[in-house]
Amino acid sequence: MSSLLIFAGLRILDPHRGLDGEGYLVCEEGRILACELGPLPQEYCDHERARYVEAKGAALAPAFRDLRVHFREPGYEDRETIESGCAAAAAGGYSDVWVMPNSRPCADSAAAIRFVLDRARESGLCRVHPVGAITKGLEGREMVEFGDLVDAGAVGFSDDLRWVQDGGLMRHCMEYAAMLGTVVISHPEDPTLSREGVMHEGAWSTRLGLAAIPAAAEVSACARDIELARLTGVHLHVPHVSCRETVELIRSAKAQGLGVTADITPHHLDFVDADCRDYDTCFKAKPPLRSTFDQEALVEGLVDGTLDAIACDHAPHTPTDKERTFPHAPFGVIGLETSFAAAHDRLVCRGPLSPLQLVELMSTRPAAIMEQEGGRLEAGATADLVLLDLEESWVPQSSTLRSRGRNCPWLGRSLQGRVIATYVGGRCTFDLRREPQPLF
Amino acid sequence: MFQQKHLLDLESLSAEEITEILDTADSFRQVLERPIPKVPVLRAKTIANLFFEPSTRTRISFELAEKRLSADVVNFSASGSSVQKGETLRDTADNILAMKVDMIVMRHPDSGAARYLAQRVSASVINAGDGMHAHPTQALLDLLTLRQRLGDLQGRKVTIVGDIAHSRVARSNIWGLTKLGAEVTVCGPAPMIPADIETLGCQVEFDFGSAIGDADAVNVLRIQLERQKHQIFPGNREYARAFRLDREMLRRTPEHCIIMHPGPMNRDVEISTEVADGPRQVILDQVTNGVAVRMAVLYLVSGGVRETLGENLE
Numbered sequence: 001m002s003s004l005l006i007f008a009g010l011r012i013l014d015p016h017r018g019l020d021g022e023g024y025l026v027c028e029e030g031r032i033l034a035c036e037l038g039p040l041p042q043e044y045c046d047h048e049r050a051r052y053v054e055a056k057g058a059a060l061a062p063a064f065r066d067l068r069v070h071f072r073e074p075g076y077e078d079r080e081t082i083e084s085g086c087a088a089a090a091a092g093g094y095s096d097v098w099v100m101p102n103s104r105p106c107a108d109s110a111a112a113i114r115f116v117l118d119r120a121r122e123s124g125l126c127r128v129h130p131v132g133a134i135t136k137g138l139e140g141r142e143m144v145e146f147g148d149l150v151d152a153g154a155v156g157f158s159d160d161l162r163w164v165q166d167g168g169l170m171r172h173c174m175e176y177a178a179m180l181g182t183v184v185i186s187h188p189e190d191p192t193l194s195r196e197g198v199m200h201e202g203a204w205s206t207r208l209g210l211a212a213i214p215a216a217a218e219v220s221a222c223a224r225d226i227e228l229a230r231l232t233g234v235h236l237h238v239p240h241v242s243c244r245e246t247v248e249l250i251r252s253a254k255a256q257g258l259g260v261t262a263d264i265t266p267h268h269l270d271f272v273d274a275d276c277r278d279y280d281t282c283f284k285a286k287p288p289l290r291s292t293f294d295q296e297a298l299v300e301g302l303v304d305g306t307l308d309a310i311a312c313d314h315a316p317h318t319p320t321d322k323e324r325t326f327p328h329a330p331f332g333v334i335g336l337e338t339s340f341a342a343a344h345d346r347l348v349c350r351g352p353l354s355p356l357q358l359v360e361l362m363s364t365r366p367a368a369i370m371e372q373e374g375g376r377l378e379a380g381a382t383a384d385l386v387l388l389d390l391e392e393s394w395v396p397q398s399s400t401l402r403s404r405g406r407n408c409p410w411l412g413r414s415l416q417g418r419v420i421a422t423y424v425g426g427r428c429t430f431d432l433r434r435e436p437q438p439l440f
Numbered sequence: 441m442f443q444q445k446h447l448l449d450l451e452s453l454s455a456e457e458i459t460e461i462l463d464t465a466d467s468f469r470q471v472l473e474r475p476i477p478k479v480p481v482l483r484a485k486t487i488a489n490l491f492f493e494p495s496t497r498t499r500i501s502f503e504l505a506e507k508r509l510s511a512d513v514v515n516f517s518a519s520g521s522s523v524q525k526g527e528t529l530r531d532t533a534d535n536i537l538a539m540k541v542d543m544i545v546m547r548h549p550d551s552g553a554a555r556y557l558a559q560r561v562s563a564s565v566i567n568a569g570d571g572m573h574a575h576p577t578q579a580l581l582d583l584l585t586l587r588q589r590l591g592d593l594q595g596r597k598v599t600i601v602g603d604i605a606h607s608r609v610a611r612s613n614i615w616g617l618t619k620l621g622a623e624v625t626v627c628g629p630a631p632m633i634p635a636d637i638e639t640l641g642c643q644v645e646f647d648f649g650s651a652i653g654d655a656d657a658v659n660v661l662r663i664q665l666e667r668q669k670h671q672i673f674p675g676n677r678e679y680a681r682a683f684r685l686d687r688e689m690l691r692r693t694p695e696h697c698i699i700m701h702p703g704p705m706n707r708d709v710e711i712s713t714e715v716a717d718g719p720r721q722v723i724l725d726q727v728t729n730g731v732a733v734r735m736a737v738l739y740l741v742s743g744g745v746r747e748t749l750g751e752n753l754e
Contacts, residue, residue, distance in 0.1 A: 195670065203636035207451075209551040209573030209611060212635065279552030325529060325550035327571065 002029050003049040005383070005426060008040040011059040011390075015360035016376035025060055027383040030426035035377045055387055058420055061359040062375045063095035063384035065366040067263050067311040068185075068239050069336065070160075071128075073119060074112075075104025080316040080404045082119040085336070086126040088314070088403035090429040092336040093386035093419040094126055098370065101133040102160040108133035108144045110152035117153050125429045129155040129370070131185060134173050140164045146176045155370060156237070158185035161286055161331075163221050165191065171228050178234040183370070185237045186225045188246065189287065193217035198327050200273040200288040208276060210326060213288050215243040222246050226253045229260055237369060238262040240313050242287035244297035251306040261369050263311040264298055266342040267333045267409060275409075281322045281329035282409040285313075302361065303352055309366040310358075312339040316405025334405040338396050340388070342410055344417030348390075355390060383426035392418045400435070441747075442740040446558045446565045449574035450615040458619055462584050464736035464746050465729070469584075471508070471753060472732055481739055481752045482511035488536050490546040491568070492518040492529075492553075497703055497727065498568050498578070502545050505734035514541070529553065533561050543742060546570075551608075564741045572606050577737060578702055579612035581730040582659060583620065585722055588729075589698050590656055594621035599651045600642075601627040601683055602661025602710055605634040605672075609702045610661060614640045627651035628683060631672040648683050649692045658693065659700040660685050660711045676709045686712035690720065698722050 005027040012023035012035060023037035026044050034044075044050060071085035080088075082099075089097050099116060101107030107116060113130045120128030132154035136142045140162060149157075157177055163186060164170040170186075177184045194217040199205050201212030222238055226249060229236035241247060241262050253260040267285060272292050275283045283289055301307040315332025322329050335342070340362065347353040353361075363386075364375030374384055393416045398406050422430040442460050450458065471477055487506050491499050499515075506513045516536065529548070536544070543564045546554060551571030558565040569575040583593070590596055598617050604610045604626045614637075617624050624642035626633060633644055645651035652658050663679060673679055685699065699711075699721040707713045715721065740746070 201635050203639040206605075206634040206637055207611075207640065209571050209608060211572075214635075279555055320528075323528065323530060325548075325556050326552045327550045 003051055004028050004033065004044060004047050005053065006040065006044055006050050007053050007055060007060050007387075010055050010057070012037060012377065013059050013061040013356050013359045014377035015356055015364040017378060018356070019377070020354070020356045025377060025385070027426045030383055032377060032379055032381045032383050034379050053387070053421075055420065057389070057391070059355065059388040059390050060377070061386050061388060062363045062377055063386045063422055063424065064093045064340065064362040065096040065370070065375065066094055066314070066336065066339070067098050067237070067309055067366050067369065068100060069097045069312070069314040070100050070102060070316065070332075072316060073103060074115065078318050078404065082116065082128065083123040084402060084404050085314070086120060086123040086128065088334075088336040088401070089126040090422050091402050091419065092338070093340050093388070093422050094336065095384035095422070095424045096127045096129060096367075096372070096374065098129045098131050098155060100158060100160045101131055102138060106133050106138050107131070107154070108136050108138070110145070110148040113149055113152040113154050126424065131156045131158050133157065134159045134164055134184065135169070138162050140166060140169070143169070143173055143176065146180055150180050150182060154182070156183040156185055158187070161187050161189070163187055163189050163191065167224060167228065170225075171232060174228055174232040174234040174236070178232050183235045183237050185239055187239055188218045188221035188225060190217045190221045193220065197288070198284060199276050200290045202273055202291055204273040204276060208279070210276070215245060215290065215294070218243050218287055219245040219249065222249050226258065226260060229253070229258055233259065235259040235261070239311065240265050240268065240287055241298065241301070241307060242268050242290045242294060244294045247297045247301040247306055251301070254306065261308045262306070263309040263366075264302065264307045265313045265333075266310060266335055266339050266346065269295065269298060270342055270346045271409060276326070279326040281324070281326055282333065282407050284326060284329055284331055285333045286331035299347070299351060302347070308361070308369060310339065310343050310361045311366065312336055314403070316403050317407050318404070319406045322407045332407060334403050334408045337401055337403060338408060338410045338415065340419055341394070341396070341415035341417045344390065345415045349416045383423055385423040386419060387421040389418045389420050392416070394418050441745065444741060446554075447576050447737050447741055448554045448558060448565065448567050450576050450579055450612050450619065451574070453619070455619045458580070458583065458616060460746055461580055461733065461736050461740060462587060464740060464749060465580070465584050465732040467749055467753065468735040468739075469729065469732040471735075472728065478508050478510060479753055480510045481744060482506070482509035482742060484512070485542045485742060486512045486514070486540065487543045487545060487738070488541045489513065489515045490532070490536070490544060491516065492546070492548045493569070495547055495568070497730070498547065501727070501730040502568060502734050505731050505738060508731065509735055509738055511738070529556060530560055533557055537561050537563055543738065566737060566741060569608055572608050572611070574612045575608040576612050577730070577734055578609050579616040580737070581726055581733040582613055582700060582702070583616050584729045584733055585700065585726050586657055589722060593617065596622045596656045597625070597654055598622050598657045598659060599625045599627055599655040600659045600661065601648060601651065601685070603632040603664055604628055604637060604661070605632050606664055607661050611640070613659060614642050618642065625651050625655070629673050629679065648689060652689065652693045652697070655693055655697050657698045657700060658685060659702070661702065662704060663706055663710050676706075680709055684708070684710055684712060685715050687714050690715055690718075700726060703727070
């Protein structure tokens with residue numbers, strides 16, 4: 001007879017059934033046996049092999065799922081490895097992540113997809129789902145062998161930060177993806193408009209004298225992608241929406257019944273172009289941090305369901321790379337270990353969402369976008385769980401990050417809400433209370 | 441009293457601090473007229489001039505200012521240096537500081553480079569131009585020239601014409617002029633006017649004649665072809681037709697209006713030779729003022745006090 005893992009007397013957050021209240025959850029052999037509001041039934045209390053998780057006052061939610069991370073392996077292991085990335089994901093409350101293909105060599109072959117899956121299996125801390133390249137070498141010229149990549153385990157296709165400029169080629173790639181039933185993730189950015197730009201075009205880029213990226217670079221690219229989604233019937237996922245007008249486009253596409261979904265990052269929700277004022281390269285991201293006018297529209301888009309998910313776009317760089325001057329530093333922000341805290345602080349403590357809605361955006365809906373089970377706390381589901389403290393305020397420190405990247409804009413800032421523990425298939429992959437204390 | 445450790449831009453200075461620099465520069469301007477135009481106020485101070493971008497007049501102007509103040513000077517320019525071996529700006533700075541330098545004067549092609557350096561080194565940093573961001577000593581010498589010619593700048597109208605988008609001179613001038621109460625109009629073809637420039641406190645006018653109709657001064661910027669990786673205007677001939685300050689255009693300005701140019705000039709592109717050499721121009725005066733302004737900045741940033749300057753100049 002197997003043992004039971006029991007969480008009782010804590011706040012249950014299950015967006016799938018709309019449950020939010022004090023209750024209990026019981027797991028057995030990696031699956032949820034029962035999860036309801038109310039006191040723990042006597043049958044479980046009396047169970048001789050019950051193991052209780054001490055979590056008074058905590059909240060329990062389905063583990064988070066991130067639609068967009070960069071783990072840099074193979075090729076850029078100084079920035080991140082699949083192992084260090086998985087450790088960071090576990091510490092952030094994630095059970096599943098979708099890894100972008102921009103390694104070196106990039107994930108444009110079945111062998112590269114299998115490599116990512118093998119390395120993730122060795123780490124064992126997080127389920128890793130590789131996204132394959134759309135075109136060979138991410139060069140926008142020649143299609144990858146879509147069928148081979150899907151057979152090897154690719155869950156979707158994306159050229160990461162390269163927008164496939166050739167509309168005719170993109171159309172055929174989308175037709176292929178639609179045929180195979182996979183999603184296409186297209187970063188909307190017309191490079192002929194963004195050029196050497198390093199931040200959002202507006203009053204702040206003018207003031208700082210930095211080459212700028214107009215909103216039109218994103219909006220026009222997204223408009224084309226939506227039309228191609230209409231033409232091909234593919235499921236188009238628009239990552240890290242940053243502009244007001246892009247939110248409008250997606251809202252309208254959804255109203256027309258097109259298969260379009262979208263996500264947004266915590267950093268675009270918490271910061272704006274003005275945060276670049278000290279030329280701090282932690283705020284250099286792609287797409288760039290936009291204006292407060294755009295940011296308001298992003299929050300509205302989350303509230304009304306236009307934007308489906310929060311994804312952190314975890315993009316680690318070495319401190320040396322990020323210590324270049326602003327125009328030359330690489331784009332990117334890391335977020336796996338701070339996403340929940342930042343989003344909770346911004347959208348729940350200082351914003352319009354309930355904790356239940358936030359969990360839905362970080363767990364239930366990302367799972368649905370990738371057509372996976374999960375993101376739910378009901379009997380029979382895999383026990384992917386995250387234990388949260390919604391009251392604790394804490395300050396993320398560089399010394400405790402598990403990611404190899406240090407380019408995190410929340411370091412040194414107080415955030416309310418913290419991940420206490422993560423369970424993947426009933427197995428604990430992170431427990432804050434058993435973390436070694438930082439050396440300094 | 442001036443207490444800034446660095447001079448990175450004019451945005452972070454108050455009107456009083458700018459005025460203090462200009463008053464100090466007036467005193468140094470007198471020193472420059474002396475038979476022996478040299479004073480010992482920075483004796484035993486070492487200044488490194490780091491130029492990561494080609495420059496003739498700014499580099500020479502700083503070097504002269506430093507020598508007139510009796511400082512020890514080392515020059516470092518990017519071509520053929522360790523920069524091309526991939527050394528980071530931080531390492532370059534650390535190495536120069538390890539040689540015990542008191543002040544760094546730096547020009548760099550990246551916006552924000554001066555602040556970057558100031559955040560990382562113990563020496564004072566004087567920005568001699570960073571990317572498209574700021575060129576504070578150029579703006580100060582322009583202010584000094586304007587003040588000498590027009591007196592108080594409160595309510596005076598200054599028009600800046602040219603490639604505002606790529607110009608650090610324009611940005612620093614807008615900050616400095618508006619802080620001193622002047623009204624600034626920028627003018628140029630639309631792609632050369634950056635987004636939301638009005639938020640800096642200036643007006644935009646695309647018609648050159650209208651832009652200069654009531655100007656007390658016109659500051660003509662160099663058309664910087666070397667900064668333009670992408671075509672942003674049809675060409676010099678067409679530009680000259682609409683935006684060149686020539687005799688015809690000069691007639692549109694009030695008679696007292698002075699003509700400035702930060703140099704180097706593209707004669708007959710943004711300014712006709714006739715106007716560049718004419719009676720209204722103060723271009724070479726700007727150059728002389730440049731040395732005086734840089735002496736003032738070096739003196740004040742190194743901890744010099746304006747009130748006791750008189751004794752030091754004896």
